[in-house]
Amino acid sequence: MTAARQGGTPLLVATKIVKDYPSVKVLKDVDVSVAEGDTFAVIGPNGAGKTTLFKVLSGEVFADRGTVTFKDLDVTRMPEWKRVRLGFGRSFQVARVFPDLTTDENVVIAIEAYHRNAGQPVTRGLACKPSRETRDIVEDTLLEVGLIDKRHEIARLLSHGDKKRLELAMSLALRPRVLMLDEPTAGMSPSDRRAATELIAAIKERHGMTIVLTEHDMEVVFGLASRVAVLHQGAMVVTGTPAQVRDDPMVREIYLGSEPVHA
Amino acid sequence: MTSSTNGSTINGSTWRRDALIAAVALAVLVSLPFVANKGIVFVAGTLALHVVFGLSWNLMFGQTGLVSFGHASFFAIGGYAFAWTAKMFPQLHPLLLFAGAGVLGALVALVVGMIALRRSVGVYFAILSLALSQIVYLLLSYTPSLGQEDGLTGIRRPLLSLGLTTIDLARGDNYYYFMIAMCTLLAIGLWWVVHGSMGRVFKSIQQDPERAAFLGINVQGYRLRSFAIASGTTAIAGALYGPWLQLLTPEIAHWTFSARPILYTLLGGVQSFWGPVVGALCFAVLEYGTRTLHGLSEIVVGCILLLIVLAFPGGLLGGLSRLGKRMAGKPAVAAKPELAR
Ligand SMILES: Nc1ncnc2c1ncn2[C@@H]1O[C@H](COP(=O)(O)OP(=O)(O)O)[C@@H](O)[C@H]1O
Ligand SMILES: [Mg+2]
Numbered sequence: 001m002t003a004a005r006q007g008g009t010p011l012l013v014a015t016k017i018v019k020d021y022p023s024v025k026v027l028k029d030v031d032v033s034v035a036e037g038d039t040f041a042v043i044g045p046n047g048a049g050k051t052t053l054f055k056v057l058s059g060e061v062f063a064d065r066g067t068v069t070f071k072d073l074d075v076t077r078m079p080e081w082k083r084v085r086l087g088f089g090r091s092f093q094v095a096r097v098f099p100d101l102t103t104d105e106n107v108v109i110a111i112e113a114y115h116r117n118a119g120q121p122v123t124r125g126l127a128c129k130p131s132r133e134t135r136d137i138v139e140d141t142l143l144e145v146g147l148i149d150k151r152h153e154i155a156r157l158l159s160h161g162d163k164k165r166l167e168l169a170m171s172l173a174l175r176p177r178v179l180m181l182d183e184p185t186a187g188m189s190p191s192d193r194r195a196a197t198e199l200i201a202a203i204k205e206r207h208g209m210t211i212v213l214t215e216h217d218m219e220v221v222f223g224l225a226s227r228v229a230v231l232h233q234g235a236m237v238v239t240g241t242p243a244q245v246r247d248d249p250m251v252r253e254i255y256l257g258s259e260p261v262h263a
Numbered sequence: 264m265t266s267s268t269n270g271s272t273i274n275g276s277t278w279r280r281d282a283l284i285a286a287v288a289l290a291v292l293v294s295l296p297f298v299a300n301k302g303i304v305f306v307a308g309t310l311a312l313h314v315v316f317g318l319s320w321n322l323m324f325g326q327t328g329l330v331s332f333g334h335a336s337f338f339a340i341g342g343y344a345f346a347w348t349a350k351m352f353p354q355l356h357p358l359l360l361f362a363g364a365g366v367l368g369a370l371v372a373l374v375v376g377m378i379a380l381r382r383s384v385g386v387y388f389a390i391l392s393l394a395l396s397q398i399v400y401l402l403l404s405y406t407p408s409l410g411q412e413d414g415l416t417g418i419r420r421p422l423l424s425l426g427l428t429t430i431d432l433a434r435g436d437n438y439y440y441f442m443i444a445m446c447t448l449l450a451i452g453l454w455w456v457v458h459g460s461m462g463r464v465f466k467s468i469q470q471d472p473e474r475a476a477f478l479g480i481n482v483q484g485y486r487l488r489s490f491a492i493a494s495g496t497t498a499i500a501g502a503l504y505g506p507w508l509q510l511l512t513p514e515i516a517h518w519t520f521s522a523r524p525i526l527y528t529l530l531g532g533v534q535s536f537w538g539p540v541v542g543a544l545c546f547a548v549l550e551y552g553t554r555t556l557h558g559l560s561e562i563v564v565g566c567i568l569l570l571i572v573l574a575f576p577g578g579l580l581g582g583l584s585r586l587g588k589r590m591a592g593k594p595a596v597a598a599k600p601e602l603a604r
Contacts, residue, residue, distance in 0.1 A: 041342055060477075081478075081479050081481050081482065086477060088379045089477075090477055097471075098466070098470035101470065109463050111461060112460050113464070113475075113478040113479050114478075116479075117479045125459050126459075127459075128459040128462075130460070174478065221502075
């Protein structure tokens, strides 16, 4: 059922991924091919296995069978921190930040991790303070995600949406080749959701990285994605452009309901 | 508890405050031999070692979230390593021997850590560290060249040649001052680690190791680092202990001694760098104050400690900072020490 690819070299490719948990078979021979520059959305009903696929792609869990390659490198058994050093950045479905640290401390840690991973000096000499350069990047990044006013707040006390923004800032600090966002607008009000969608579009525009996201909200998906894949009960049923997926009769039946979808 | 009590180095204000506290503490310690009796000077010197012992334990717990139940084994390894090498190789410079004891402690931690930290489960590390301390205790108790249960006696305070001049550490209060100087350097080193970029990595691991890994941080590697640094530092404190007491017994590897830094930290406060210092001071004062209550001393000390821990779940400093916030009219945030994951 997979629609033919048009252009773009494959960046992140998963082949015949199988992942079982003791009680459930979650992923059944899933194939994914994300091309450089894509905004690739994985959609599907709750429990379809989207988050599990994310975990397999990012290295949080390993697949039972199948392979994951990134830039033609086999990363199937590579731990997550090494994948990050190759250019992975990800967020979690429920935003995870360092709760007792302030917003800017969270971002400092991410920026310093990036510099350290790239083999660059992190602080000047014996200094404890983050370098001038790091502090400048913190400012830029917090401006970009709209958290500059909350830079000194304890992350635990941020609103749900702001935690998601902070997580995004931390991922951006890593300057990833592929940015993976698990339900970036989940649990948000419609207006926050629109703001988040615009933010992601702006980030894509500015940095041009490849984005892989899962999403519930069709408006968000069709507003952002250049390609859409539909996961249903652990199997990939359709992959194609948003228009192809929207018009696919099978997709309408299993996921979108029989109503026509409005983009 | 805000992070500004612990390692918020972004505003850079903490170091001035901390330098002031340290200067006052040092002034008291340095003037003590002039104003106090020998008994109190002995308590103060021992306290300095215990402060380093507590601070280094909290480098693991407060920073990376590792719970060690066997920290005393490194104190003992350092103590015995120094005493034994000083006896066997008296021609070697004592500073070299102290450094060697630290390196040995760090190396043992690296080897043990490579096994104990492979699993990310905190309990696994805690149990293995306890097992290590039992092994060290038994080894010391049964090794004839280390004096078995009688330990090593007659450990001498060495001559310290510093190029231009030589100081006889056996004379007067020289060894006391030497210990204070060494402990100060070790504490400054720990402060630097906690407040610098490595400390930020440690803190992120303590907060959420999985999140840290998704920033490209090698969590096991950094846990290993914090374990090795803490153990090496403690081994140097242990090395200083032998000539101070001029006697070492396997008791310093016993698990009850491993409980000390845990107690200091919980008593003073996990969240603050100074927590273990306050805890150790409190403990030393209580012990000294109750030393004449034969047989009752332990019970009295135990009850007072219990009361403090119950009254201040975030430790004394946690209680103070909450009190300060309440006085300043800000809402109090409940203390919630994070346990290892
Ligand atoms: N750690 C786990 N252990 C057992 N079952 C799990 C685990 N994680 C997910 N599952 C199961 O796998 C299925 C897919 O979950 P998930 O990947 O979270 O779906 P989605 O993100 O599409 O909602 C669900 O049935 C869920 O209950
Ligand atoms: Mg999910």
